[in-house]
Amino acid sequence: MITHAFLAALALTLTIHAQELAPLSAKFKADSEVVASRRDASISRIARTYATALDAAEKMATTAGDVNALSAISAERDSINAKRLLPTAAPTLPKTVLPARKAYLGEFTKVDAETAQQNKLIVASYLQALASLQSRSTANSSLQAEIAAEKKRVIEALPVDVPSLAKKIAGTEWANDPGSHAFTLNADGSAKSSSGSKGKWSLSSPTELILQWSGNPKESWTLDAIAGTLKKSGHSYSRKN
Numbered sequence: 464m465i466t467h468a469f470l471a472a473l474a475l476t477l478t479i480h481a482q483e484l485a486p487l488s489a490k491f492k493a494d495s496e497v498v499a500s501r502r503d504a505s506i507s508r509i510a511r512t513y514a515t516a517l518d519a520a521e522k523m524a525t526t527a528g529d530v531n532a533l534s535a536i537s538a539e540r541d542s543i544n545a546k547r548l549l550p551t552a553a554p555t556l557p558k559t560v561l562p563a564r565k566a567y568l569g570e571f572t573k574v575d576a577e578t579a580q581q582n583k584l585i586v587a588s589y590l591q592a593l594a595s596l597q598s599r600s601t602a603n604s605s606l607q608a609e610i611a612a613e614k615k616r617v618i619e620a621l622p623v624d625v626p627s628l629a630k631k632i633a634g635t636e637w638a639n640d641p642g643s644h645a646f647t648l649n650a651d652g653s654a655k656s657s658s659g660s661k662g663k664w665s666l667s668s669p670t671e672l673i674l675q676w677s678g679n680p681k682e683s684w685t686l687d688a689i690a691g692t693l694k695k696s697g698h699s700y701s702r703k704n
Contacts, residue, residue: 483596483606491589498585502578506546509570514543516563524557531555541696547685590617628688629666637693637700
């Protein structure tokens with residue numbers, strides 16, 4: 464699925480130099496930004512009902528002093544604010560919000576499917592435009608080389624299915640921005656941190672990595688395979704190999 468995150472990252476990494484390519488890359492970037500903006504607006508709209516349900520549950524949990532419920536509600540809010548999907552609810556999430564959550568996830572999935580289709584058309588149109596320019600500029604070797612490089616970059620960056628992506632990131636090392644902590648995602652599904660902690664990892668989707676250290680609950684990390692980043696609640700790690 465060609466997601467809004469994929470298309471945004473792809474547009475941001477454009478390195479077009481040839482004058483003939485500039486209009487094509489500008490249109491590709493502008494089109495992708497329009498789709499991303501529409502997607503964010505749609506997610507914000509459908510999240511309102513669920514956010515209202517969370518507000519009501521939070522008041523009840525606060526009155527009851529239910530710390531576990533408050534933690535689960537906070538995690539749900541984080542996912543809403545980040546406009547990303549958490550398919551599995553925490554067991555401590557108040558049952559009163561589950562109907563609203565189910566409706567939200569259904570609408571969320573629908574919006575992302577529509578966005579993916581729009582993004583697919585944008586990428587296809589861009590590749591077609593590059594191919595057309597390439598066929599009209601056979602006498603310009605430097606332009607031909609840049610078009611070929613751009614087509615290769617776009618095609619190689621296209622999202623893949625979860626099993627294929629998991630194979631690509633198996634054996635990779637990730638470190639935080641200060642460089643004070645790192646961990647490795649091993650090919651056998653195990654994980655090991657620079658501090659000696661051991662755990663396991665898996666992909667639940669092309670953009671969500673589940674990491675669980677021994678003796679700790681599962682963590683949901685947002686994966687950007689194009690940019691090579693893993694992010695969670697203020698933590699940001701970059702791929703090192």
